[in-house]
Amino acid sequence: MINEMSIIFDAISTNEGFARVAVAAFVTHLNPTVEEMADIKTAVSEAVTNCIIHGYENRGGKIYIHCTIENGVLYIEIKDKGVGIEDVEKAMEPLYTSKPELERSGMGFSFMEAFMDELEVESTPSKGTTVKMQKKLQCGDWILTED
Amino acid sequence: MEDYKVIDHYLCVKLPEEVDHHKSEAICRNADRLIASQQVNNVVFDFEDTKFMDSSGVGIIIGRYKKISCFGGKVFAIHADRQIRRILQMSGLNKIIEIME
Numbered sequence: 001m002i003n004e005m006s007i008i009f010d011a012i013s014t015n016e017g018f019a020r021v022a023v024a025a026f027v028t029h030l031n032p033t034v035e036e037m038a039d040i041k042t043a044v045s046e047a048v049t050n051c052i053i054h055g056y057e058n059r060g061g062k063i064y065i066h067c068t069i070e071n072g073v074l075y076i077e078i079k080d081k082g083v084g085i086e087d088v089e090k091a092m093e094p095l096y097t098s099k100p101e102l103e104r105s106g107m108g109f110s111f112m113e114a115f116m117d118e119l120e121v122e123s124t125p126s127k128g129t130t131v132k133m134q135k136k137l138q139c140g141d142w143i144l145t146e147d
Numbered sequence: 148m149e150d151y152k153v154i155d156h157y158l159c160v161k162l163p164e165e166v167d168h169h170k171s172e173a174i175c176r177n178a179d180r181l182i183a184s185q186q187v188n189n190v191v192f193d194f195e196d197t198k199f200m201d202s203s204g205v206g207i208i209i210g211r212y213k214k215i216s217c218f219g220g221k222v223f224a225i226h227a228d229r230q231i232r233r234i235l236q237m238s239g240l241n242k243i244i245e246i247m248e
Contacts, residue, residue, distance in 0.1 A: 013169035020199075038199070038230045045201040049168040103175060105205040107238055114237055 003069045011056045011063050011080065013049075019065060020044040026067055027074055030137050039115035040074065040135065046108040047078040047131045053099065055082030055129055073136050076116075081128040088121050151177055156188040162197045166204035174207055179214065188220045195226040205238040212243055223247055 005026045009015045020041040027040065044065075051063045064079040085091045091098070092113075097106035113119045116133040123129040149170070150161040158181050163170055181187060190211050194200075212222045222244040224235060235241050 013167075016167050016169050017165055035230075038233075041199060042201050042234070045167055045199075049201070049203065053168065103171075103206045103210040105202045105209055105238065107202040107205055111202050111234075111237070 001070075005067045007065045008062055009065075011052045011061045011082075013052060015063070016045055016048050016052070019048045019063070023065065023067055023076060027069065027137065030069065030072065030074075032137050036135070036137055040076075043112045043115045043133055043135075044076065044078070046111050047076075047133070050108055050131070051078065051080035051082065051129070053102065053104070054085075055080035057083060073134055076133045076135075077130060078133075079128065079130040084125040084127050084129055085121070085123040086125055088123050092121065149174060149177075151181055153181055153185045153187060156186055157191055158182060158185070158187040158189070159191045159193060161193045161195065162200075162204075164196050164198050166197055166200040166207070168201075168203040171203040171207050175210060178207075178211055182211070182214055188215065188218065189223070190215060190220070191223045191225060193225050194228065194231050197231060198228070200231055200234050202234075202238070205234065205240060208240055208244065216243075221245060 007022055009018065023044045024037055024041050048063060052058065061080060061082055066077040068075040090096060092109040094110045095106040097104040112131070112133060116135045118134045120132040121129065149163045152159045158178065160174065160178055178190070192208060208222060215222070224244055224246045225248070227235060227246060232246065235246060
């Protein structure tokens with residue numbers, strides 16, 4: 001069985017909390033562990049923050065999240081139609097930040113990589129960026145419960 | 148709500164429930180104002196109320212560490228739960244700050 005969910009919201013910092021809680025709520029029926037929940041929330045928060053600060057450079061726009069659950073695997077796509085990334089490889093280097101003046105740690109992509117099983121970044125300058133992540137949850141939706 | 152106190156040259160920052168980019172700018176601003184005006188040597192981040200932190204929180208801690216470490220100051224983290232400790236360790240912050248109970 002496939003279960004899908006999409007949300008579109010404004011790229012403003014007040015929505016960071018909403019975005020991570022919405023994705024976390026979507027997976028609750030799979031009974032994820034506390035740790036898995038925290039991993040997902042952190043990864044979503046990093047990707048959404050990137051859209052706001054880097055994709056739209058704090059000027060606003062829309063952020064698109066699409067989630068799919070299939071066979072106990074959560075697939076998350078987080079997309080902006082912002083400025084895009086010239087050099088994706090460089091952007092993904094640990095500790096690299098294009099905006100040191102904002103006191104960013106440069107660990108956004110590293111955290112996404114560490115907390116999820118797969119991470120893929122597609123970007124076209126002046127078109128936007130899509131981050132695709134996936135994570136296998138311990139309690140897959142194919143596991144039958146006792147009762 | 149976050150809260151700031153200066154006691155004996157120690158700035159104690161009680162962090163909010165969720166430390167993310169949305170909250171981080173105000174925390175940096177408030178902490179820096181006190182560091183500059185109140186002769187702060189050391190900074191203590193209190194995670195008692197904190198249930199969520201992403202890399203924005205790491206940015207807050209590194210930024211304050213840079214400000215006070217050049218004068219010999221130290222940064223401490225207290226009351227960090229398992230999730231917060233994981234973030235502190237993964238970012239390598241546990242090597243430059245002191246994590247206490």
